[in-house]
Amino acid sequence: MGAIPSARSHPRTRLEAEPVPESKHRPPESELGPLAARALAIVRLRLFRRAVLVLILLASVIVGLETYPAVDDRIGGLLRTLDTVIIGLFVVEIVLRMVAYGRRWPRFFLDPWNVFDFVIVAVCLIPVGSQAAAAFRLVRVLRALRLLTSIPQLQIVIGALLRSLPSIGYVGMLLVLLFYVYAVIGTTLFGRNDPAHFGTLHDAAISLLRAVTLEDWTDLMYTQMVGSEAYPGHLPPPTEPEPRAMPILAVLYFGSFVLVGTMVVLNLFIGVVIGALTEEQKAAADRALASAAPTDADAQLERIERQLEHVREQMQGLRGALRNRPRP
Missing domain, CATH: 1.10.287.70 (Helix Hairpins)
Known part of the structure; x- marks a missing residue:
């Protein structure tokens, strides 16, 4: 039997890009129906997360371009059309993430980051008149804050x-x-x-x-x-x-x-x-x-090494306390 490769031979930088950790409030996959399982598979795709990240950046750029009167006069209609499409895609993203919870979709709101995303998208759907256009622009620029939920390192x-x-x-x-x-x-x-x-x-x-x-x-x-x-x-x-x-x-x-x-x-x-x-x-x-998946040998080994390191630190602390204890 070949030796299991050590996790230390594959060092991971903790701030490197990696899959987003699963929400602890999400029900087990065994309890999900076919539709929820399919939605969960889509949400877990790296391409899906990158597409959402691109949409957030694009929405932020559009709001910034609209602050220039010359740009707004020339392509203002196109920018507002793109913005409407982006809002619609954000709604689809939120719906997919909620469907991925199956029948227990209310548990979606137990995660603060999910609530953060939902509120920002919901506010952008509120209809406003022309007099509130400036305030609406301020609300739309808050979508840039969704980068906090799209990039785990920012979290x-x-x-x-x-x-x-x-x-x-x-x-x-x-x-x-x-x-x-x-x-x-x-x-x-x-x-x-x-x-x-x-x-x-x-x-x-x-x-x-x-x-x-x-x-x-x-x-x-x-x-x-x-x-x-x-x-x-x-x-x-x-x-x-x-x-x-x-x-x-x-x-x-x-x-x-x-x-x-x-x-x-x-x-x-x-x-x-x-x-x-x-x-x-x-x-x-x-x-x-x-x-991590139970069959991931590297993850299991790294988890055990962390536990052993924690035990060694506790043993060193106890040895120090025993050495410093006054003898009777």
């Missing part, structure tokens, strides 16, 4: 962002606290020299937002270093400033804020999102392995 990114929201909230609280402390200090130190940027607490907070995004933050620092008379700001001061040069305090204030706010706190946001993205990629890979 991973969205899932990672949602997973990271709690941690981002805590990092945001830290950033708000940093802004508040530095705004109070800046108002106290530089309020008289530069009342346009540090005259009030909210003015100071806006100036710090400008500094943390590195948008001409050095101009703010130079005004405090040499005084507002030698280096006036861009905004007209609400009151008459009292020029005062504070070179050392200005360098310490802005240098520490930019270092902490930009290099540390904002990088925390990036670190949190990257960590959540790694977890979401691992979860997506696990779901793909769980939905």
Whole structure:
């Protein structure tokens, strides 16, 4: 008997294009009738998914072209005809996906991504008058968001962002606290020299937002270093400033804020999102392995290797805990 090829000999990048994972709400194929089974086979076709992706891109391009008056005057009728055809094809796609659930078609709406697609397509079917044409165009451009459901890798990114929201909230609280402390200090130190940027607490907070995004933050620092008379700001001061040069305090204030706010706190946001993205990629890979065919030897072997790796990590943690445990 030949050796089973190792899954590691065929590495898979988790963000590579691969078949869309099956919905956990879909009934087993054994419970589907002939029509539902046929619809499911069509929905699973790679060509079907690529065709839907092309339609989404084409619909987005049409909405963009209609924003040019010259293009709309020349081929506006053709664009609207194409748009009507695309909407009809979207309806056919949604119907096929619902039929693929068989008699349990209401379970189609248990998947949030399915609800997302259904709502966008349904809104495009609402008849509107000429006065609401601009609003209708805004609704139609939302069809570009269907790329989120057509490209699994985008679903991973969205899932990672949602997973990271709690941690981002805590990092945001830290950033708000940093802004508040530095705004109070800046108002106290530089309020008289530069009342346009540090005259009030909210003015100071806006100036710090400008500094943390590195948008001409050095101009703010130079005004405090040499005084507002030698280096006036861009905004007209609400009151008459009292020029005062504070070179050392200005360098310490802005240098520490930019270092902490930009290099540390904002990088925390990036670190949190990257960590959540790694977890979401691992979860997506696990779901793909769980939905793999039982006869897929590579998928079975990769699933077992993942389980063994998880067991090894737990054993290492237990060994470390035992080594660090105080001896009686």
